Amino acid sequence: MPHTDRVPEPALDELPRSSGDLGVGSFRFWFVGQRWEWSDEVARMHGYEPGTVTPTTELLLAHKHPDDRRHVQELLDHALHSGGAFSSRHRFIDTQGREHTVLVLADRMLDASGAVVGTEGHYVELTDTLRQVRRDALNTSLPDLFAARAEIEQAKGALMLVYGVGADQAFELLQWRSQQTNTKLRSLAAQIVAEFSTISAARDELRRQFDHLLLTVHQRVE
């Protein structure tokens, strides 16, 4: 019997609903009452028709990956412990039993008095099959992007390092910001590169590790 390692094509029902569907949705989570709000995209990622379900702690528990002890809410509870925006990978199981991996980008929600009342942010779908389909769509529908390749690649490199994501996912992040803000992707990338020097977060540890990488990398080149 012939044996192939070919990866199966994604099933038709896994295709994005439109070529503009990048698998990005938004959410809000209020700490008191542990109340959730999902955008239509986040509902779809979980396998629900928008408007047919109310996200609750119990519902989210049903979508928890069996190997993860902690819940997505614990991830968002990060906002209770440290300030500023944060990002993290998270996986869940949709209503069809399929595993999704998402990048959760979140920031604190404050009330008028400055008290932290919750977290709001975005789910960026990183699931492989969907990603492949979307990348193909982008490659064919946006050929002019390649003219501005250098700046886009530089911005992607920065996102890959900062968020710990792959090249395709970094590209999707750029694409998402571009769509959300109605800004040309190449302009956005160029501006990100121009603003690298304005990031003043503690770099010591990063630089120390990168020094080591830079000075020893030749030993690992085959």
Added chain:
Amino acid sequence: MQLLEVLQDVGDAAVVVRARGEVDTGTIEELSVALEAAVTAAAAHRTRALVIDLDGVTYFGSAGLNALLHCCEKGRAESVAVRVVATNAEVLRPIEVTRLNAVLPPYPTLAEALATLEDPQ
């Protein structure tokens, strides 16, 4: 090893609940049930006082905040004074950033929490 351990101690000055370990969505039920029982015990206690000692808590998220808030409300409904003891940042920070400390200020020691009870408010 147990993720969360909750013990109730009925003392002369108050009912004291001590939690040790991780308070998250997986263990919250245990804490909620214990706090519910503790409010009931405190309502029957001479002092009508409940102290929740969270010093041994190593993880504390929004599930824990809700349990505290719920306990505080139940205490108010049953005329039980509820106090919280905590010195660890893991517990203090969430209480501070959400301004829950306006309702439930954390005390550094059991003695200091009890001292506020001798002066009924």
